[in-house]
Amino acid sequence: MSYSVLVIPVLIFLIIGFGLIKKVAVYDEFVDGAKEGFSTAVRIIPYLVAMLFAIAMFRASGAMESIITMISPLFELVGIPPEVLPMAIIRPLTGSGSVGVLAELMAQYGQDSIIVKIAATMFGSTETTLYVLAVYFGAINVSKTGYALQAGLIADFTGFIAATAVCLVMFS
Amino acid sequence: MLSYLWAGMIMSSVVFALASDISDEINNSFGNQQAFHFKYQKSSRQGQASFSPGDKPVFFNINENNQQLEIDADKSLPQIWQHIARHQSVEDKTQLGVTITEINQNKQELTVILPEVHWVKIRAITKTAFDMAEFAVKLAIGLAGIMALWLGLMRIAEKSGLIQYFVKLIYPVLHWLFPKIEKNEPVLGSISLNMTANMLGLGNAATPMGIKAMQQLQELNRHKDRASDEMCMFLAINTSSVQLLPPVTLIAIMGTGVSELLLPIILATSASTVAAIISAKMFARMRTS
Numbered sequence: 001m002s003y004s005v006l007v008i009p010v011l012i013f014l015i016i017g018f019g020l021i022k023k024v025a026v027y028d029e030f031v032d033g034a035k036e037g038f039s040t041a042v043r044i045i046p047y048l049v050a051m052l053f054a055i056a057m058f059r060a061s062g063a064m065e066s067i068i069t070m071i072s073p074l075f076e077l078v079g080i081p082p083e084v085l086p087m088a089i090i091r092p093l094t095g096s097g098s099v100g101v102l103a104e105l106m107a108q109y110g111q112d113s114i115i116v117k118i119a120a121t122m123f124g125s126t127e128t129t130l131y132v133l134a135v136y137f138g139a140i141n142v143s144k145t146g147y148a149l150q151a152g153l154i155a156d157f158t159g160f161i162a163a164t165a166v167c168l169v170m171f172s
Numbered sequence: 173m174l175s176y177l178w179a180g181m182i183m184s185s186v187v188f189a190l191a192s193d194i195s196d197e198i199n200n201s202f203g204n205q206q207a208f209h210f211k212y213q214k215s216s217r218q219g220q221a222s223f224s225p226g227d228k229p230v231f232f233n234i235n236e237n238n239q240q241l242e243i244d245a246d247k248s249l250p251q252i253w254q255h256i257a258r259h260q261s262v263e264d265k266t267q268l269g270v271t272i273t274e275i276n277q278n279k280q281e282l283t284v285i286l287p288e289v290h291w292v293k294i295r296a297i298t299k300t301a302f303d304m305a306e307f308a309v310k311l312a313i314g315l316a317g318i319m320a321l322w323l324g325l326m327r328i329a330e331k332s333g334l335i336q337y338f339v340k341l342i343y344p345v346l347h348w349l350f351p352k353i354e355k356n357e358p359v360l361g362s363i364s365l366n367m368t369a370n371m372l373g374l375g376n377a378a379t380p381m382g383i384k385a386m387q388q389l390q391e392l393n394r395h396k397d398r399a400s401d402e403m404c405m406f407l408a409i410n411t412s413s414v415q416l417l418p419p420v421t422l423i424a425i426m427g428t429g430v431s432e433l434l435l436p437i438i439l440a441t442s443a444s445t446v447a448a449i450i451s452a453k454m455f456a457r458m459r460t461s
Contacts, residue, residue, distance in 0.1 A: 022332040033327025037320030048308035056304040061185035125440035129411040146399035147455035155412035159444030
């Protein structure tokens with residue numbers, strides 16, 4: 001596990017080393033490439049504001065909790081522990097929010113509980129879909145996102161079902 | 173669809189917040205303008221308070237001029253008291269400001285009123301909206317530095333031909349996912365780097381490369397104002413996060429507990445990636461037909 005810290009330094013070493021071998025003006029090229037960083041970041045600000053404030057309001061109002069209480073009987077019916085539902089709902093919306101949910105579940109049920117295992121697998125196996133959508137399409141100023149959201153949410157949903165099924169089979 | 177989801181979140185949050193505040197108002201959940209009677213000891217000027225019968229009691233001192241109870245507003249207070257303390261209108265929220273209206277020395281009983289609390293949820297969503305707007309800018313500015321670093325490195329790797337070698341290696345997969353993109357397009361390099369970074373759990377490297385890929389896809393896009401099929405496919409794969417190593421955040425929260433989750437994560441993420449690819453391909457077919 002601890003080998004993963006090596007990846008980035010080794011990658012940087014390889015890229016620069018290979019550049020030197022191929023006689024690339026590494027410093028000049030680096031600066032040239034890096035120039036785009038700032039303008040791109042500024043371009044995504046409006047998209048990020050739009051997305052983050054809506055999600056934050058949705059959470060703070062208690063609307064999300066109400067929706068979770070409303071649909072949790074459905075999940076119990078198919079054998080999914082309803083305690084993991086907050087993770088399933090929040091994972092596509094916010095990264096920091098889902099970290100919070102996972103930490104809460106760990107404090108409440110303990111690291112070895114099936115609930116935490118399912119929630120952690122959900123966390124690890126999908127991305128913050130709406131954030132990625134806002135950033136990626138924001139960077140090119142496209143607001144008509146086609147079917148990207150639908151496809152992303154279908155993927156998330158499949159991931160959640162798979163995470164639950166795999167954990168239930170493996171750990172209980 | 174994104175528009176409706178977005179509007180739905182905002183509209184529902186205002187409606188829910190209003191409903192919750194009105195129901196608090198009707199039930200008087202925070203005891204606004206309600207007289208509470210607490211027992212105290214004349215000698216020590218101390219006593220116990222509880223919000224409703226059966227609650228865990230809270231200890232208080234009576235302050236010097238007999239006008240206020242001194243209650244520290246910290247985590248040890250029961251939920252409801254903490255809630256009132258957080259939303260009272262005074263500047264100093266470290267003390268719960270309970271006002272004494274009457275002291276009955278014979279019966280050793282106090283009559284008090286609690287600070288008034290209204291519009292808790294409405295205030296909360298307003299505050300969070302502005303906080304998040306500010307946070308979004310911080311997030312983007314933070315991203316600027318990381319983007320610059322990775323874009324700089326990518327430029328070197330591009331000029332040295334490293335990326336082209338890499339693309340050649342995984343071209344069969346790329347061609348299957350993005351059949352309309354020509355073999356020598358530079359966007360394939362960005363896409364393959366982004367996917368590799370995702371697989372290794374390097375979120376902060378994946379984002380700049382993904383953004384670069386989106387920009388190059390936009391150059392190939394025939395309708396500049398809407399997402400192309402390639403963009404949707406790329407995004408779907410990204411949100412389903414193909415990964416072989418768990419994300420760094422998960423390792424940070426769970427520590428060594430992560431190791432037994434490796435297999436479940438790989439299985440679940442493969443399932444979601446397959447679903448992403450299939451649904452993107454199907455949507456693409458529906459769009460053209």
